[in-house]
Amino acid sequence: MKREEIVSKIVGFLSEEFEVEPEEIEPDKNLMETLELDSLDLVDLVVIIEKNFGFKVEAKDFVDIKTFEDFYNYVCDKLEPREKDQE
Amino acid sequence: MRRVVVTGIGIHSCIGNSVDEVRNSLYKGTSGIVFDKERKDLGFRSGLTGKVDMPNLKGKLSRRERVGMADEGYYAYVATEQAFGQAKIDDAFLEKNEIGILYGNDSSAKAVIESAEIMKEKKDTMLLGSGAIFQAMNSTVTMNLATIFKLKGINFTVSGACASGSHAIGIGYFMIRSGLQDVVLCGGAQEVNYHSMASFDGLSAFSTRENEPEKACRPFDIDRDGLVPSGGAASLILESYESAVKRGTPILAEIIGYGFSSNGSHISVPNVEGPLRSLKMSLHQSGVDIKDIDYVNAHATATPVGDMNEAKAIDIAFGDHKPFVSSTKSMTGHECWMAGASEAVYSIIMINNDFVAPNINLTEPGDEAKPLKFAYEAVETKVDTVLSNSFGFGGTNSTLIIRKFKK
Numbered sequence: 278m279k280r281e282e283i284v285s286k287i288v289g290f291l292s293e294e295f296e297v298e299p300e301e302i303e304p305d306k307n308l309m310e311t312l313e314l315d316s317l318d319l320v321d322l323v324v325i326i327e328k329n330f331g332f333k334v335e336a337k338d339f340v341d342i343k344t345f346e347d348f349y350n351y352v353c354d355k356l357e358p359r360e361k362d363q364e
Numbered sequence: 365m366r367r368v369v370v371t372g373i374g375i376h377s378c379i380g381n382s383v384d385e386v387r388n389s390l391y392k393g394t395s396g397i398v399f400d401k402e403r404k405d406l407g408f409r410s411g412l413t414g415k416v417d418m419p420n421l422k423g424k425l426s427r428r429e430r431v432g433m434a435d436e437g438y439y440a441y442v443a444t445e446q447a448f449g450q451a452k453i454d455d456a457f458l459e460k461n462e463i464g465i466l467y468g469n470d471s472s473a474k475a476v477i478e479s480a481e482i483m484k485e486k487k488d489t490m491l492l493g494s495g496a497i498f499q500a501m502n503s504t505v506t507m508n509l510a511t512i513f514k515l516k517g518i519n520f521t522v523s524g525a526c527a528s529g530s531h532a533i534g535i536g537y538f539m540i541r542s543g544l545q546d547v548v549l550c551g552g553a554q555e556v557n558y559h560s561m562a563s564f565d566g567l568s569a570f571s572t573r574e575n576e577p578e579k580a581c582r583p584f585d586i587d588r589d590g591l592v593p594s595g596g597a598a599s600l601i602l603e604s605y606e607s608a609v610k611r612g613t614p615i616l617a618e619i620i621g622y623g624f625s626s627n628g629s630h631i632s633v634p635n636v637e638g639p640l641r642s643l644k645m646s647l648h649q650s651g652v653d654i655k656d657i658d659y660v661n662a663h664a665t666a667t668p669v670g671d672m673n674e675a676k677a678i679d680i681a682f683g684d685h686k687p688f689v690s691s692t693k694s695m696t697g698h699e700c701w702m703a704g705a706s707e708a709v710y711s712i713i714m715i716n717n718d719f720v721a722p723n724i725n726l727t728e729p730g731d732e733a734k735p736l737k738f739a740y741e742a743v744e745t746k747v748d749t750v751l752s753n754s755f756g757f758g759g760t761n762s763t764l765i766i767r768k769f770k771k
Contacts, residue, residue, distance in 0.1 A: 296427050317494040321431070324493045333488065 278356065284349050286329060294325050304346040311345070330356060368540045369615045369769060371608050372451030372601035373709045374443035377702075378414030378556075378594050379695055382446065387713045390721040391742050395578035395695050397592050403558050403565075410570035412580050414594025414697040416556045425512065432498030433508045434475045436553035436701075439597035440467065440505045441512065444549060447599040448513070452613045453547070455514075464517030464545045466536045467505045468528025468552035470701040473560035475499035505553045505597075517545050523701075525756025526663075528552055529598065530704020534622035534762055536602045546607040552705030554595030561593045567632070569667060581698075582725040583664035583691035584671050584733040591665035594697030598706035615769040617712045620749075621650030627759025634670050634755055639663075640677040642761035646751065647681070650765040656749050657687045657765075659720050659739075661707050663753040664691035665698045674753065675733035686737040688745070690723035704754035708764055711750040715768045719744050 278286075292299045295312040302311065314322065323334050332355055342348050373383060378396025380386035389396070396414050404411040419442045421430055433441070448454075453463070479496045483489065498507060503521035510519045518539060522532040529552020536548040554560075564570070571590040573580040582588040608615050623646030627638030647654060660678055664671045671691075678689060692710045693699070699706050714721055720743040729738065749767045 294427075296422075315428070318428070320490060320494040324491055327486075327491055333491070 280349070280353055283353055283356065287349060287352060290325050290329055294321065302345055304349070305344055307343060308345050308348055326352070365541050366543055367605035368537045368619045369603055369605050369608050370600050370617045370619065370712060371603045371613045371615060372447035372449070372453070373616060373712055374446030374450070374599040375596070375706060375709050376416065376419065376439045376443045377596035377598070377696060377699065377706060378416050381417060381442070383713060386710070387717055389695065390692065390710055390713060391719055393695060393722045393724040393742060395724065396594065397577045397580055397697050399574050399577050406558055406562070408558065408562065408565045409568060410565060410572050411574055412571055412577055412592045413561070414556060414592065414596070414699070416594070416596045429512050431495035432504070434472045434499040434504050434555060435557060436469060436472065436555040436595070436597060437505050437508045439595070440509060440551060440553040440599065443551060443597040443599040444509055444513070447549070447601050451601040451603070452611065453601065458514050461547065462517040462545070463515045464536070464539065464548035465506050465510050465515050465519050466522055466532045466548055466550050467509070468522045468524065468530070468532040468701050468705060469502055469505045470523040470525055470528050471560050472500050472502060472504045472555065474555055474557045475504070477559045509549070515549070518548065524760045524762065525758055526698065526700050527704050527754040527756040527760045527762040528701040529706065530708070530752070530754035530762035530764055531624065533600060533602065533619065533705060533708055533764055534624060537619045537622050540602055540604050547601065547603045549599060550602050550705065551597060551599035552702035553597040554700045554702035556595040564593065571666065579725050581666050581694050583662065583666045583694050583723060584675060584729050584738065585726045586728045586730045588666040588668065588671065591667055591693070592697035594699050595702055596699060596706065597702055598709045600705065600708060617715055618767045618769045619764065620652065620767050621646040621765030623647070623649060623763040625761045627761070629759055632757055634673050634759065636673045636676045638759050639674060639753065639755055639761050640680055642763045643677060643681045643751065643753070646763035646765050652749060652765065654682060655685050657682070657685070657751050658745070658747050659711070659714065659750045660687050660689045661711050661750055661752040662689055662691040663755045665693055670755070672730060672732045674755070675736055679735045688720045688739045688743060689736045690721055690739040692721055694724040694726065704752070704762055707752050707754065708766060711752050711766050714747045715750060715766065718746055720747060
């Protein structure tokens with residue numbers, strides 16, 4: 278999956294799940310603040326990532342994810358080795 | 365002791381999603397029972413059920429408010445919104461006052477079963493999501509409504525099987541009567557899904573008259589063959605008379621008695637003595653003359669033994685006085701944990717609209733029920749005082765006496 282496809286998919290499920298307009302999700306914005314997430318919502322973020330990409334985010338991984346860009350990079354890094362394996 | 369009045373009612377059920385809709389259904393004798401093929405495909409003995417609409421709360425409540433709500437919480441929210449609206453209780457009043465909540469509920473099976481299925485597949489509890497725990501607990505309705513409406517008074521769930529909703533009103537009545545609370549949101553909720561009713565279906569207690577869903581639930585009739593599961597939610601705003609007068613809100617009815625008892629015998633087979641003690645206790649406590657009871661809203665679910673024993677208890681309790689008797693479950697099916705609260709709402713609707721709702725599908729009462737004066741069709745008559753019975757598994761019994769409000 279190309280990066281732009283991954284980003285588009287993430288924007289789609291985040292806006293749907295957390296009920297924000299897709300336009301509000303911009304790469305340099307803070308993910309937690311924009312989506313108004315609390316600690317309970319992070320559990321649901323783990324669930325939807327697993328549903329959409331098939332891997333589970335570890336709680337410690339969230340520490341370094343500040344912006345949506347960080348999040349896109351994190352997901353892409355997680356998916357890349359898998360795609361290489363499949364090749 | 366203070367007087368306890370009702371200043372708001374709300375209902376979401378298989379015979380209507382508002383007080384007006386339900387009033388029309390009760391008067392016309394409209395059934396809310398349908399056949400659900402999915403249940404048969406899953407191996408149910410009976411595919412009959414009440415059909416209840418799922419409210420759409422997206423846009424009305426935030427995601428965080430909705431994510432912990434199970435089906436019965438959705439029903440309870442819309443019923444409560446109606447009740448607070450009628451009672452003229454707004455957000456500012458809720459913020460400034462200690463409003464309590466006592467709601468009847470005795471399962472949240474769908475949430476529990478769905479979580480178990482995810483757990484078996486994923487082998488990871490975090491993937492159950494953040495709402496699973498709040499949906500799965502018996503107190504799911506009270507914990508969610510108390511949070512959404514920012515309630516600050518008494519807050520817990522009453523689990524008393526099919527008498528849960530009635531006991532919740534009874535406990536709320538005691539809380540206000542004794543001066544511990546001024547306003548309490550009372551009610552009952554019942555999930556409507558196959559998850560919650562599969563094990564009950566397994567007891568062969570449900571009607572199998574599947575070719576005639578609307579005629580399936582036949583309380584007191586000689587041809588009754590079991591209950592029909594149903595559900596939804598009903599809310600009532602109980603308030604001290606002083607508080608209602610101070611707020612200048614219209615009073616719909618007065619709660620004047622709450623009787624209770626336990627059979628102390630079989631877990632599922634009711635007897636006569638237990639319910640009779642509950643009836644007598646409510647009558648004694650209310651102080652009304654037995655002749656003042658105009659109508660008995662029977663618990664009668666259409667099971668052979670349950671109806672027979674309740675008929676005997678009513679006959680013994682009332683003797684020569686013959687109030688009208690009907691079971692609104694003939695139209696609604698058995699609303700289980702909700703039933704005691706919804707039947708209090710149905711009774712208040714009858715009190716305020718001068719009619720007794722019919723016991724539909726009753727063509728010939730069984731022998732033990734023959735001495736009773738049934739409302740075979742809607743009866744237009746003044747209804748001042750109602751006695752409403754609710755009984756449940758484990759032999760729990762609750763009886764409420766509700767009266768038209770008089771200064």
